[in-house]
Amino acid sequence: MTASSDNGWLLRLPNYVGDTVCALPALHRLAAAGPLLALGRPWAQPLLAAAGIAARPYPQGLAARVSTLREAADALGTRRLLLLTQSFSSALEARLAGLRPRGYAKDGRGWLLAESTGPAPAGHLVAGYAGLVEGLPGVGPAAVVWTPPWPGPRADPVRLAAARQTLDTRIGRSGRYALLVPQAGGDHGGASKNWPHFASLLPLLQRAGLRVLLAPGPGEAAAFAAAVPGAEVLEGLDLAALGLLAAGAAVVVAPDCGPAHLAAAAGAPLVAVFGPTSPARCRPWSPRAEVLGGDGRWPERGAVEAALLRCLALHPESGP
Numbered sequence: 001m002t003a004s005s006d007n008g009w010l011l012r013l014p015n016y017v018g019d020t021v022c023a024l025p026a027l028h029r030l031a032a033a034g035p036l037l038a039l040g041r042p043w044a045q046p047l048l049a050a051a052g053i054a055a056r057p058y059p060q061g062l063a064a065r066v067s068t069l070r071e072a073a074d075a076l077g078t079r080r081l082l083l084l085t086q087s088f089s090s091a092l093e094a095r096l097a098g099l100r101p102r103g104y105a106k107d108g109r110g111w112l113l114a115e116s117t118g119p120a121p122a123g124h125l126v127a128g129y130a131g132l133v134e135g136l137p138g139v140g141p142a143a144v145v146w147t148p149p150w151p152g153p154r155a156d157p158v159r160l161a162a163a164r165q166t167l168d169t170r171i172g173r174s175g176r177y178a179l180l181v182p183q184a185g186g187d188h189g190g191a192s193k194n195w196p197h198f199a200s201l202l203p204l205l206q207r208a209g210l211r212v213l214l215a216p217g218p219g220e221a222a223a224f225a226a227a228v229p230g231a232e233v234l235e236g237l238d239l240a241a242l243g244l245l246a247a248g249a250a251v252v253v254a255p256d257c258g259p260a261h262l263a264a265a266a267g268a269p270l271v272a273v274f275g276p277t278s279p280a281r282c283r284p285w286s287p288r289a290e291v292l293g294g295d296g297r298w299p300e301r302g303a304v305e306a307a308l309l310r311c312l313a314l315h316p317e318s319g320p
Helices: 017-030 044-050 062-076 088-096 125-133 157-171 197-205 221-229 239-247 258-265 301-314
Strands: 008-014 036-040 053-055 080-083 100-103 177-180 211-214 250-256 270-274 289-293
Touching: 008 062, 017 036, 017 044, 017 258, 036 044, 036 062, 044 053, 044 157, 044 177, 044 239, 062 088, 080 088, 080 258, 088 100, 157 239, 177 197, 177 289, 197 250, 197 301, 239 258, 250 258, 250 301, 258 270, 270 301, 289 301
Parallel strands: 008 036, 008 080, 036 053, 080 100, 177 211, 177 250, 250 270, 270 289
Antiparallel strands: none
16 A cells, blocks of 8 residues: 555554543544544544444454554555554554554654654643644644534444433433542552542532432442442443533533543533642643642542532533
């Protein structure tokens, strides 16, 4: 296959939900220039499919990955691969598959890249992913006015209808609710990313007339329930259903985690509580998000409660 026969781009997705969500504005711009096929973790498939971007699982193991890259390239009709990852191994896998990877010159992999976009920038993740598509043929300028990047302009109505049916079955159509995400699912430099006062928000939200919902990921149900006793726990939602759940919430409260980024991308009113991580790099990308704390400092409980009430007052129309 020659370069002139290339048709669209393969995408190697990041390994984290939040990073993948932060890449969506750039991916929407790239999709206007041709078809896309994304390779990533299994959770990415419903998230991107609802946004109208095809995705396949990316397996473990070098041989399986090289084979998958070749098959995906043949299916799409391209040898071009956009690396949203920054690892040496992702560039090596691409070269072994006979592809032409484009990405940031990071982790000593510059010599493996067919197209280098220079060193990775130090700013926000959204800007970093935007830099990967700048200047590519057919890619238009970034939007001046913010619009929710998920599900986005190419949303798949069938996928969204299926996710909506899941929610209707689980929570019904009536009643305003708040969505809490009390666990971040990891740490940062050995420091917990979990704000310890989520339980104190339950009575405040209930006094505001809201149901309080938790939507844990795989293996998180016990920890979520222990963090906010008395809240309703919804297990087993994929990311498409979680995005719609967040979009319909009167307010979402979350630490620095994938669901926080997804809630922001879906346009939900959001209070984000940061501790060890830096909002300058990874704050939820939305004008409807208020971020408290960060850079090693947790916000006080009273400050979070006040921000929550401000959010509800600013967005009284939010919710079902």
